[in-house]
Amino acid sequence: MQNRQVRMNGKTNLLELEEHMYPLVDVETPNVFRNLFPYSEVPKVAFNDRIVPHHMPGEIWITDTTFRDGQQSRAPYTTDQIVTIFDYLHRLGGPNGKIRQSEFFLYSKKDRDAVYKCLERGYQFPEVTSWIRASKKDFQLVRDIGLKETGILVSCSDYHIFYKMKMTRKQAMEHYLSVIRECLETGISPRCHLEDITRADIYGYVIPFCLELMRLMEEYRIPIKVRCCDTMGLGVNYAGAVIPRSVQGIIYGIMTHAGVPSQLIEWHGHNDFYKAVSNSSTAWLYGACGVNCSLFGIGERTGNTPLEAMVFEYGQLKGDLGGMDSRVITELAEYYEKEIGYEIPERTPFVGKSFNITKAGIHADGLLKNEEIYNIFDTEKLLNRPVEVSVSNTSGLAGIAHWINTHYHLKGDRQLDKNCELVQQVKEWVDAQYEEGRVTDLTGEELKRAVDGAAGRLMMELDIEDM
């Protein structure tokens, strides 16, 4: 056992690093954890009931990969679109830089133009960072552009080391360390993307490798980040699950046994098993300061951790939004739909058209009495999206009354009661539509015409301000 001091950002952490306890285990044949990943069967979760303590850092943040992993899986954005989205991210992240960084490709002239334009904005946050091929020429490029940090791919499972790179663990480790050394020599801070960490040998490869990274960090006095990439979305957050699938087990090992400080640990999730959000929150809870996300979760296959979801995870874990302006999420959703032509599935939390629309009449009745009964929070205040009802054959009088009150901004004693004559007349019209065989919801335009018609017949002034 050996004591070692690691100094970061002027602070000194005395770490008792068990350096000799975690030598590289240079196996002859790949360990693909067949017991957990039988391939022709569903993956398995095994438990050893080792409980990892919570260790949420005082400050946590979000980093963005909309323009890297996000863009890998869709048609490229134009330079103008990138700059506009970057502006939105800046506003969303607020003055405390809760959206701390955004990463960009530097491959083509178009990629670099976008970087220059975003840098010209002069924002402190999100900090522009890069993703490159790991070569001396590209490190120089990062430096010439004026960036401080770059992502480097250091795939860590035997699936990648043996099958893709055709190397042994020792060869892969030596190769990565020489590339990272080159990066440090250029004065650029490396962000090491440990691809496929949830299928990697954590104590036989990942921790020995991270120990080496921490040695290099001491030698060069340049921060080295460790990004834990759950490439196939296989991470789980169940208490007592075994590594490499246990998110908390991975974070704990890297922090405690490899001595990587929390501010240099990031989680990058994928949503193959619907776990991207809960795994990212788990990474925060157990010691990672950063979670890497993309807007609306757009990313490879089933996507990445949706950035907008982590805004609300942040709020729930920390007690407030830390200065983030969550209403910008709605502006971004509108921008994606109208300007980029990306259709957000309507039931997507926080941004889909239906996320706070209730259809059942019985729920609408509750909403009419008090909107808190059927709304997750004040969606009008936090997202500029008032709770709504959509009108169909099941909406009933309450649903129709709620629709009119919302769409005509009728508040307080101007609100219509579900039993009033106007609501009854509109309901008769709605019922007639479905008796004639209609099977779809009524559109806002159709309802507005029906309401205006009924109000005219009743010579009623709704005294409204239309939406």
Ligand SMILES: CC(C)C(=O)C(=O)O
């Ligand atoms: C390419 C790697 C770094 C990645 O994004 C992932 O593992 O998901």
